[in-house]
Amino acid sequence: MIDIKLFRTDPELVKKSETLRGNDPKIVDEIIELDKEVRDLKTKSEELKADLNKKSKSIATLPNGDEKLAILAETKELSKTSKEAAAKTTQLEETLNELLYKVQNITTEAPEGGEDDYIVVKEIGNNDLAKNNTDTIRDHLEIGEKIDAIDSERGVKVSGSRFYYLKGIGARLELALLNFAMDTALKNGFIPMITPTLVRPEIMKGTGFLGAHADEIYRLREPDEAYLVGTSEVALAGYHSDEIIELDSEKPLRYAGWSSCFRREAGSYGKDTRGIIRVHQFNKIEMFSYVAPEYAETEHKNLLALEEQILTELGLPYRVIDTAAGDLGSSAARKFDCEAWLPSQNRYLELTSTSNCTTFQARRLNIRYRPAQGDNDKTTTPVATLNGTLATTRFLVAILENFQTADGGITVPKPLQKYLDGLEVIEPTK
RNA sequence: GGUAAUGUGUCCGAGCGGUCGAAGGAGCACGCCUCGAAAGCGUGUGAUGGGUAACCUCAUCCGUGGGUUCAAAUCCCACCAUUACCGCCA
Numbered sequence: 174m175i176d177i178k179l180f181r182t183d184p185e186l187v188k189k190s191e192t193l194r195g196n197d198p199k200i201v202d203e204i205i206e207l208d209k210e211v212r213d214l215k216t217k218s219e220e221l222k223a224d225l226n227k228k229s230k231s232i233a234t235l236p237n238g239d240e241k242l243a244i245l246a247e248t249k250e251l252s253k254t255s256k257e258a259a260a261k262t263t264q265l266e267e268t269l270n271e272l273l274y275k276v277q278n279i280t281t282e283a284p285e286g287g288e289d290d291y292i293v294v295k296e297i298g299n300n301d302l303a304k305n306n307t308d309t310i311r312d313h314l315e316i317g318e319k320i321d322a323i324d325s326e327r328g329v330k331v332s333g334s335r336f337y338y339l340k341g342i343g344a345r346l347e348l349a350l351l352n353f354a355m356d357t358a359l360k361n362g363f364i365p366m367i368t369p370t371l372v373r374p375e376i377m378k379g380t381g382f383l384g385a386h387a388d389e390i391y392r393l394r395e396p397d398e399a400y401l402v403g404t405s406e407v408a409l410a411g412y413h414s415d416e417i418i419e420l421d422s423e424k425p426l427r428y429a430g431w432s433s434c435f436r437r438e439a440g441s442y443g444k445d446t447r448g449i450i451r452v453h454q455f456n457k458i459e460m461f462s463y464v465a466p467e468y469a470e471t472e473h474k475n476l477l478a479l480e481e482q483i484l485t486e487l488g489l490p491y492r493v494i495d496t497a498a499g500d501l502g503s504s505a506a507r508k509f510d511c512e513a514w515l516p517s518q519n520r521y522l523e524l525t526s527t528s529n530c531t532t533f534q535a536r537r538l539n540i541r542y543r544p545a546q547g548d549n550d551k552t553t554t555p556v557a558t559l560n561g562t563l564a565t566t567r568f569l570v571a572i573l574e575n576f577q578t579a580d581g582g583i584t585v586p587k588p589l590q591k592y593l594d595g596l597e598v599i600e601p602t603k
Numbered sequence: 604g605g606u607a608a609u610g611u612g613u614c615c616g617a618g619c620g621g622u623c624g625a626a627g628g629a630g631c632a633c634g635c636c637u638c639g640a641a642a643g644c645g646u647g648u649g650a651u652g653g654g655u656a657a658c659c660u661c662a663u664c665c666g667u668g669g670g671u672u673c674a675a676a677u678c679c680c681a682c683c684a685u686u687a688c689c690g691c692c693a
Contacts, residue, residue: 215653219662226662229674233621248673417613417650541650553650 174536175276180205190279193498195287200276207269214265218258225251277503278533287499298490311581312517313573314448317343319581319601323449335438335453342599347456349592350565351431354458357483358429363460366430368408371399376411379538381504388439405430406560409461414538417553418463425472426463450522455566462559466532469557473529476561477509480525487586489571490514492521504530513571524568527561534558
């Protein structure tokens with residue numbers, strides 16, 4: 174959520190951001206007007222309450238008698254009107270809050286436009302594979318089946334479309350990737366976490382996932398009021414909710430979470446139906462940083478650099494894109510994706526994503542810190558949160574395709590070999 | 604799932620319905636003392652929101668949400684969490 178004070182001091186900035194995202198900026202004026210109304214009402218309601226408090230207190234010291242009876246009658250009436258005023262204020266405040274929750278994070282740096290208006294920041298590595306061997310190239314599912322790593326058919330039989338089994342070397346490769354990513358994070362000061370996959374509604378709401386894309390999320394039936402996470406970002410952001418954390422202005426608090434992730438993939442019928450590119454359940458390593466707001470941009474670069482490092486060490490050809498404002502999630506102010514080359518489809522596929530959520534999530538989840546250490550200044554202010562995702566299961570797709578051999582096996586990327594007893598080549602079994 | 608107890612500030616821990624934003628202690632900050640430190644002594648020490656140029660002031664917050672009352676940390680109800688025991692399952 175955006176600081177209400179920003180609406181009072183710089184409404185044009187908010188309007189500009191909403192316009193950039195392709196939203197109607199008139200909500201800003203509605204909020205400003207309602208905010209005024211709420212404050213007026215609040216002052217009046219609090220005056221009533223103050224009056225009541227004062228008179229109530231006097232009752233205790235008053236002797237029994239006419240005067241006491243009179244003031245009792247008066248306060249009884251006052252109590253009623255005060256309660257009514259308070260209720261009205263609360264109601265209006267809730268309306269204001271609902272509006273406020275609808276406004277997405279301020280974005281100023283992201284490129285203008287929608288889904289296709291991203292800017293390619295750079296392209297790294299050799300992506301000639303498809304161009305050179307168009308007729309012999311196999312897609313990840315074909316290879317996955319040849320080395321007996323992926324079983325799609327039985328996944329569908331047991332769980333429905335977009336489900337799969339990772340089997341044998343497939344399961345081992347996935348675990349190797351998870352370990353490799355986790356180890357890299359660990360070396361960079363991230364605290365490893367295995368997080369809950371079911372979370373309470375308020376946490377889901379706080380992270381900003383229950384807005385426009387709420388139908389993407391699995392929800393348990395009553396009476397278990399819980400959501401299945403689509404990323405461990407949710408659990409990691411919620412970890413410090415309602416807390417005042419200790420934060421050095423130069424040193425981020427970093428966590429790396431591993432969880433299964435669940436997506437309904439509503440509205441993507443017919444898209445990426447083959448293989449394990451777009452599935453209902455997959456694994457991810459999520460890097461998550463809590464930082465002082467002024468350090469957020471630096472940390473965003475750090476996260477991107479780490480994601481690139483992992484792709485580079487694996488030897489995957491990839492490009493980095495700067496996502497356009499209209500395609501950003503509601504919490505993100507800016508987002509960079511790393512996309513690996515997919516030879517079978519002659520296109521790039523998103524493997525990692527890193528978002529700077531500035532103070533947007535922290536404000537919703539009530540995560541603060543004290544910027545001025547020591548002294549008598551104990552004021553708190555929201556922290557900034559950032560996340561960097563490594564979609565492990567999709568890494569598997571990219572590896573199978575980019576490291577395929579002529580006979581339908583694969584060579585194992587160097588950094589993964591140590592997790593697989595030094596295995597260098599995987600031969601096809603079928 | 605059942606029964607019982609508990610839930611207070613950074614932490615521990617008091618709190619007959621009014622004088623309680625909350626005793627006392629610890630911690631922390633500052634000062635005195637000291638060559639320096641420890642100990643000791645003194646002072647200060649929650650958050651959020653509204654108003655104010657500021658001093659300051661008002662409101663809200665004692666797990667959460669309701670209720671009773673002129674007045675609730677204190678009474679009532681529901682929920683959540685923790686702990687213990689029982690049952691059941693891994």
